[in-house]
Amino acid sequence: MEKLRKYKISTKESKGIIDDAMSRYPQLSSLITKRKTSLEVVDLGEAFVYLYNGLPVLVRKENFLIPFIGIIDKYGLDIPKITVDLGAVKFILNGADVMGPGVKDVDERIKEGDIVRVVAEEYNKTIALGISLRNSDKIKERGKSVRNIHHLGDRIWKSIREHITSDK
Structure with a gap:
């Protein structure tokens, strides 16, 4: 297993990412209940995965902020x-x-x-x-x-x- 680079980002930076995600995917509010929190980031090189309370919730790849595929059906995200x-x-x-x-x-x-x-x-x-x-x-x-x-x-x-x- 490869060693992944994992780190926390500031509450301010986290809030910006969460607000951006919530504006695109409002159903995430049932999962991300606190906007003022520090997200963890897993750096995979070609993508960043954002963890909320240890759960992967968002992926930034090629400048797109998208939900982690594992949460889409579970939380009923309204994505076309x-x-x-x-x-x-x-x-x-x-x-x-x-x-x-x-x-x-x-x-x-x-x-x-x-x-x-x-x-x-x-x-x-x-x-x-x-x-x-x-x-x-x-x-x-x-x-x-x-x-x-x-x-x-x-x-x-x-x-x-x-x-x-x-x-x-």
Whole structure:
């Protein structure tokens, strides 16, 4: 297991991150109950994971602040959803982008550049988060529709799972 760099950030910096996250994902208020707190940060090099009371809640990757994938379904975060068929799941879980032909259903709110969650059709569980490359009416067309930035089984997910379970 690799050694992760972990440190606390100031209450002021934490408050700014929490406020930013709450404005995008209001349902996080059921999880993050105190805005005046000092978040812990796990530095993974290509991403930062923010821990609230030891629980991974947010990821900053490529200047995007997104929820950690493990909390999305658990806390019912209202992130626009794209449902993919089971044939697409294994590719997405290996880091592939979402291609139009694998999309079964699309949230009509989606605009190009939005953070979206990718859900496996049969299980209705979030398997990835990404950036929409198209508006909702064009997502099912041939070509890339969503750029995958965080998925179950990726380095962020594995590192945090190892780190959290090894700390206990």
